[in-house]
Amino acid sequence: MNVQPIHVPEEPLSQWMLNEAWRLPDAQSLTKALVERLLSLGVPLYRVRITLRLLHPQITGFSFTWVKGDDEITVYNPPHEMLHSETYRDSPYWAIFEEGAGAIRRRLSGPDAQLDYPLLSELADEGASDYVALPIEFMDGSIHAITLAADKGPGFSTEHLAMIYELLPAMGRVLEIYALRCTSQILLETYLGKRTGSQVLQGRIKRGDGEQIEAIIWFCDLRGSTQMADQMGLEAFIEKLNQFFEIMAQSVLEQDGEVLRYIGDAMLAIFPIGKHGCEAVPAKVAANALMAARCAISRMQSEPECKGMEFGIGLHFGTVMYGNIGSPSRLEFTAIGAAANEAARIQDLTKSLGVPLLASHQFVEKHGGQGEDGWRFNGSFPLRGVSGERRVYTPHQQQCDSNN
Template structure:
């Protein structure tokens, strides 16, 4: 049978002996050989016929969807220690029941295998082809989203004859808020379901007692024939699937190139479940399938990391190709510089953890308010926040939104309740409007996406002035406009500014 993955065992005739450098390791009249697509034939010996001293089980386990989970032992020879030199399947799957309780040696351990009158077959001529492989080679690369890829993969597997009713992929991510993405395709459901669990998933009972945790933790894959297994002798999710008519379930690791262990699960509702050819196809293609998902996740990780470190709008520009020094645009924008008061005192009076927690709370609140008013945080500078409110065609709106955000920030800091007076804080804000360069500056090796221009410098100087004079918000004439809730300060002489600047204090309603 060609063009299909296959696995089968045959008993060997007479005595077969495995040796290492003249030392006998095993000798048996009941040895069997396993043939598996793409793998060299493997000789398995009954446990009673292993004569070399073996250690207790080691921590290493590997998973095969046809054979089950393999456990490993060391060989303790008089003159050498061979780590994980021998493996066995103590609970082999039905397709491989003939090797249950038998042991095989790592290929490099055996220097001489005396097969007696046996001749092994050449088992490396088989290959996999058909709709799935053809699709992976020709069409899959043009799919743009992991949702579309998951749906197309599932349908291609069914087209190839895999009796698939559900496919799930759990991909771990690099994101400050979410642990990963879980994509689930189900037969008869139009859309692929997508879940983005937070890091609390690692402590959730449903995850702790799940195949996802088992496989992700390196404990091997899982195969349950639900039409024969005893209910209650598996994970809750598997019993839920059994109740819905599932007959077979497989969970296998899907490795990324950086070593992250993701999880691919397959469920069947066919009366006979999956056959060897079904799982062999997936097993053969799993490395390629994994690379497609890795590309999707790398793109998502790049976007999430850029949004985390430089902001959503700026991150999109960098991903859009603005990556060289000098790339950027001149834009009109309201620039906000917000600074925490008495940070030196806070750092001295609070322990490190409490001070970091207070800073994080300040940044979280400030960032949320800025984003809610159409602005973007460009960076945190020590205990200060630099934000931009692009004007587009509406300069008045940009100034108005920046002012509203500033008032909300100051009101929140004043209204904030904390039982410990040492945790109270205030902030000052400077806002200026003008044309700035919004783009990359820095060295050839290290760039910073920021705003450069008179308005950015002026916002920082207004903030310094506000802090010294005890004002909450100080703005320029352009930002103040004709609003009545402004207190004119007159011309201000600001540090390193050659000309006087007309300043205004934005009044903030008293907190009750």
């Protein structure tokens, strides 16, 4: 058997990984650099894929793929549903992740070809000649993977494979750092919100850390939830509640708002103005918040599963404390202050006034219109726990023109 010539590196790949590659900003950059390094050493690559499994509410992780002829690394985020598919069960990943296979090696051409996975037939049709799938173990015991397919020719030599095997422990340590960083960001954004999670990652982690900011405050509430839970049972009610929150949160996030808290069957969100928002113009931020509310109303009224569910949305403008509150061992990064309380009380009025959406005088002023300019004055009302009365308004157009 002819052994392919191989360029002996000045330093082992593991040393390159620990001395240089760890400085790269992310796993996508690492994949590209690794491919370039292997090619420079004479490894006949056709395709390389690094797969990281992560804690994520919507996807199982990330796959970074290089294919010969492509300059860029493609990123794929497989959804959780993929884990129940035949495609996954009939792949080398099932053997590595679910069955604990130590490594998989398959010839894709010649008399020794073994195409026992559909993926291997696809690679063989594309001209690949050899395939290797290797597990990468992290310190917590979780298994990730790298797969390599060889270009046309005799495939990977013994020296090529030895070089790659020697790399795995060092690559695992570097990839684990990327994975931990990514997981931290994902969990913070999922449980705190994108802006709020960023604040925590930037070091605002002590009780009292925060600042006063101007913002549009959104407060929404699902009405009759206790009765709904009694009538339909807890599991069915939780499903309905999640549908309500999904529509409300999606509408807020689409307009660059930040969901801060779920409080029972209510939700608090803000649309920051200034450096914490993408818009410094209050009228534009207010317009975004109103569009979010209109779209939420449209979606609630058009979604078959949500028809008949009653709810209210209150919009207000004011200054809030945006930061950490709580005990030293249990903190919450949120927005508090009189303005947040008033938004909740304005929402309370939607039930007695029979409308799904109410806005304060302060919000209407920031939005820039009232009366014939888009708002109907509903009157002045006392708010529970707030001194004096507050003027509230209803937009003439309550819904989006379409359920975009």
